Every structure is written in structure tokens, then in C-alpha cells.
Amino acid sequence: MTSPQSLLRTSNLYLALAVVALAATLGIGWLKFNVLQAEEQAVTDNESRRGEMTDSLTKAETSYKTFAEQRAQRDADFSKLIAGILPMDENYTDLTRALDDFFAENDKPNNPILQSNLSFSKGELVVSTPGISALSFSMTIESTRDNFFKFLQFVNESGSLANGKRLMEINSINLSFVNGGEVVQDLTQKINFTVGMTAYYQTPKVAR
């Protein structure tokens, strides 16, 4: 039997448990209440901020739409420019025409240039530049020294967004001077040369 003086009476135990339960309830309740109150406050605050941000978003969307429309033409021009520099396919016929245009434009009676041979290989992937393929071709040309350097400049300026010409590169040049040794200052000096070149294009997404 429990001694009357003992604190370990069952009733006291229940009292203690009740006190602990109430204390825990109070403590946890207080913490949870704070979280609840903070979240309520946050929801209220977020509501007002959402209104402001939605307004900003609407304005930004309107502004972007106008901006994008203004730039649509430029984008189209830009895409066209890129497509000229790096076409979506080998497009060797376009390249042939572009080269012909250059030679026809620069072939003058007193300053001739003649492309006597043009030969294309099959295009292949450029390992070092993903998404890009290379079309190799070679040409045999007879020209003056002046036109030879114009040709080098023509190739060197290709691939520029300033002119939109197809991107090309000379890999090899084998040139010889028809009449003896090189005379640097003689722009009419005849040069026969063969060039090994590469024209670049975007690797088609669909295998051919």
C-alpha cells in the first residue's frame, strides 16, 4: 500500500503526467501557433506581392511582345545570313554559282582569272566542331598576281556576318609562276595555282 507521505502515489503520477502532457501541449502548441501565424502572415503578404508581380509580368510580356515583333524581321534577316554562311546542307550548287560569280566579276581582259577545274568531294563531319560538316573541293585557277590575292581575300572574308558569304577555308595551295621567278611588284604576273578548299555547312539533323 502507498504511504500517505509518499509522492509516488498513483494520483500524483497521473498529476505529473497531466502536467507533462499539458506542458508539452502548451510548448508544442505555442511553437505551432507561431508557425501557423507566420504562415498566415506570409500568405497575406504573398497575396499582395503576387498582385504586384503579376502586374510586372503582364507589363514585361507586353513589352517583350513588342520587342520581339520589332526584332522579328531582324531575326529573319539574321537567320538568312547564318543560312548563307552555314547552309543547312552541302549546297554545292549554290557554292558553284557563288564561285562563278566571283570569277566572272574579277575576270577582266587586262586582269584575267580563269577557274579551269572545280571538283567536289563528299561532305563529312568536322569532329572538332559538333554540328558542322565540311565539304572539300579543289580548283585549278589561272590568274594574275592581283587576282590571286583578290581570291585569297575573297576566301578570307567568307563567313563574315558583314557580307554573309559562305564560310570557306583554303587548306592547300600549290602555285607556280608561269614566266620564271616571282616578281612581287608585278601585279599582272601570271600564276597557275591549285587550291584544296573546304566549305562548311550545318550537319543535317536527318541522315541522308
Next chain:
Amino acid sequence: MPEETKPNASQNPPAANGNGSTAANGDNASKESGTFAIKTPTDQPKVSILQSLLSESTPQGSGTSKPMPSLTSLLGPKPTFSQTAFDEIEKRRLRFMKAVFRFSVLIGLGVFGFFYTQLDPNFTWLADTLGSNVTQRFETSNTELKKIKTDLNIINFRTAKYWLDEINSQIDPFMAQAEIAKSQYSTQSARQNAESELQILGTSIKKALGEVQRILNQPLGVDTYSVTPITLAERESEFENLLKDALGKQKDALTGDVKLNKDEIRIFDNVIKFVENKKFKDFIRSQDLAKIAEADFASLLTKIREQATDEISSINKIRKARLDWAQMIQDIHGVTRKADFYYGQGLFKTVGGFSFNSYIFNSKEGKVTVGGSTKTSDSKTFSFIAKLVDNIEKSPKFKNIDFRSFTKSRDETGDFSSVMSFNFEIQTGEDSRDDIPLSN
């Protein structure tokens, strides 16, 4: 439990010296009997306390003398406690405490339940009737803010990408004009025109860059409430991921018809690439466009070009790796003139020197072959050739010349001539044999 009479106070009067023996006796009696109930002695004369006090107040002179009553006699017998009564009380107390405990537990469960329904994000049982709980509303409102901010970020970054494309489209014309403006071969009017164009293009590029900077300087994130603290860097990272995810989803939505949406997909790819390129964004952000020097501006444009869209970046990469053949031929002329001052002036037949009649260039192997002949009036033809060999090797443009076999002949006029073919390589880095290292 049996009751027991306590010892009579009158039979056992307290000691005159007050040593408390009475109390002790009483305790002993209680312990022996094991009872605590109160019992009035029956054999004690029934004298009330009032009577006792009145009798005490009788004057001395009356002739009667009574002993002083003790405090014990005044207070009566010591109370005794009943176990039954105690158990009864304890039972009641226990019942009460159990009730208190149950009530506490109920209160606790109630509180827990209430907060569970309000704070658990997964509690949806009564959502249809009562609506979302506080935590759900809290999370929803946070998510909404994040979504709005992410949508805003998408617009901003797409706008920034537009501006960068605009800049990229102007870089080549800018560089071309810069070349004309600097070239010693340009005419005065061409140079003036180029400088004027440069001004216009430069201003336009800086304006576009300013727009990009304005966008990049805005924080990606928005300050939302969170249960755990979050740093600014963590918040920015979170919103960057949200932006990338959103862009990815928008791109995925377009992939149904790849061919039809090719341009739009390309735009998304480029925007995602731009968002991910922290180094480039930091670089753009750090530029002081108002004070930028000409050289730094050119370097900035080069950097922008490198980070441009895939196509522009590829074009730039190929163009950068491409050799300038005209310049290379001029470089060969330059080193040759160090050995033969009159090279290429058409004086070979009269003065002698070198005369090249063929060039073979191969950029893939980086090799150059120059074929020609030389003529000297004295017999030191080999020394003359050796000088050119040295010049080519010491040039920062060429290296590894290999010419080990010298032959010459004397013609009818007494001049010495030799036919040679030089093989050497195009130099791209530094070479210890160079006169002037490239870094200078």
C-alpha cells in the same frame, strides 16, 4: 479498523518541566494501535473549557487553589487518521487526477490534431469542404510567386539573348571597319568613313550591352518565406534551376514538330546555354561600358562572339583557325628580304639573289615548300642560302626548316647558281630559336 482509547491526559499529566513526554507517549500509543481516529475519553469529568477558564480566573483571595491546565488539556486529544478515510480521499483524488490526465491528453490530441490539419501539407481530407490548410496555402502562394518570377526571368533572358544576337550581328561590321580605320593601305576618306561607322556601331553595341547588363543585374530570385533559412546564393541557385527547368519544359513542348519549330527550339537552346554560362554572365556584368578602353572593348566583343549562338560560335571558331595565306606569303617575302634585299623586284637576272617559282602550302600539316633558285656573283652561294635558312628558322612565323643538301654550279658568265627547295613548318607557338619570341 478497531478504535483504541488514547491515554487519559489527567491520568498522565504532562511533566512540569515540559519535556514533551506526553506527546511521545501519545505517538507510541498510536503506533501500537495503528489508528488515527479521534476519540473522547469517557471517564474524564465533563468540564467545558469555558468552565476551566472561569475557574482559573477565580481570585487568589478566595481561598481555593487549583492547578494550571496544560495546553494539551486545552487542545484536547491529538487527532487520529483513518486509513479508510484516507483511501476514500485517495480514490477520489486518483479519479480526479485520471480525469485531469485524460483531459490533458485530450487537450494535447486536440491541439495536435488542430495543428496537423492546419500545418501538414499532405492533409487533404477536408480540403473539399474547408479548403486548403494554412501550410498548403502558404506553399501554393510561394509556388505562385516563384512561377511568376520564373516567367519574368524567361522573358528577361530571352530579351537579353535578343540583345546579344543584335550585338553579334554588329561585331563583324565593327571589326571590318576597325581594320579599315587602322590599315595603312586605306585612303584618308575611307579611314574617316570607317571611324564614323565605328562610332555608330560602337554606340549601338554599347547600348545593347547596357540592356543585357540591366537584365543580368536583376536578381533571379524573389524573397519568399521559408521554414528553414535560405542564403541569397541558395535562392539564386534555386531560381536558376527553376528557370532552366521551365525553359526545358517549354522547349520540350515544341519538339513535337522539330522541323516546324526548329528556329524556336534553337532560340531555347541558346537561351538555356546563356543561363548556364555563369562565367560569361559575370564577365558581361563586370564591364564598365562608360570607361572601357578600346582594346578591352575589342576583347569584350571577341568574348561575346565566342559565347554566341552555336552557329556563330562555330563560324568564329573556324574563322579563327583559318590561315591568312596572303599574310603568310608576305611573311615569306619578309624573311627572304633579310637575306636578299632586292627579292621580288625583278632584278634576279641582273643582280642575282633568290627567285622563287613555286609555293606549296598545306595548312593541315602546317607545311610550306618553296622552290626556286639563287644566283651569286661570288662563290659563297651556300652561305647565302644558309643565311636564308637561318632567317626562316629565326622567324616567329616559321620553324623546323630542313635544308641539308647544297649544290651549285658556275655558269658561262662566272656567276654561281643553285636550285633549291626549302621545306619548313608554319609556327603557331613560341620557339627558342626565334629572334623575337611571339610574346614580345
